[in-house]
Amino acid sequence: MPTPDAARLIGRRWSRRDFARPSPALARALLGMLLVRRLDSGELLAGRIVETEAYCGVKDRAAHSFGGRRTPRNQAMYSRPGTAYVYFTYGLHHCVNVVCGAEGEPVAVLLRALEPVLGLASMTRFRAATTAGKSPIPLRRLCRGPACICQAMGLTLEHNGLDLAADTRLWIADPAGLPRVHSRSVVRTPRIGVDYAGDWASRPLRWAIADHPCVSGPRTRRE
């Protein structure tokens, strides 16, 4: 069971309307929020979101829903705002997205990095179990990268389609005790790993907290 301390830290859970906005707006708004997971054991895992990417639907060549493509894999993108879209890629990795926008509009925000907040020991175990790494994983690397988030939090296709606005195992929360992310410390860059996406590849649709040690990719600099 969550301790009173944990409950206070986690703060207000996001509801449906919090998710119902365009993906760039959501990508910015998610910075500083918590991704919270409750394990079957009752233990809580949580990480503060420090890096996101917006995917803009049918017109976005980098999006899985580009051109209105709708397949068994990406059908969660067409669900209500607040749905979790988890997909499997490269034969070994999972990534988690937050579906947003209007009902049925296939837009989403990819969670790329978290600062671990609760359940660090379990996250470390989950990561070690999937990576078979030799050296211990430093805290800043626990959730640095979209597939690392899923490893650390134990997210798989089982969690695809969960309703973050209602499910008891996975949700987004506005933390009570953590500082708000000021616009001065936010950087925007092109998205990572979408070089195939033509002119959409260079659009600044990645958001991150500048100079945060848990952010993936090249070092981000404050503007």
Added chain:
DNA sequence: ATGACGATTTACT
């Protein structure tokens, strides 16, 4: 039925 390819991570030269 077949083949190409990932919204990645890690290790290594």
Added chain:
DNA sequence: GTAAATCGTCATA
């Protein structure tokens, strides 16, 4: 810097 790991998904036939 480059490459390997590894397989579900999707487009084509």
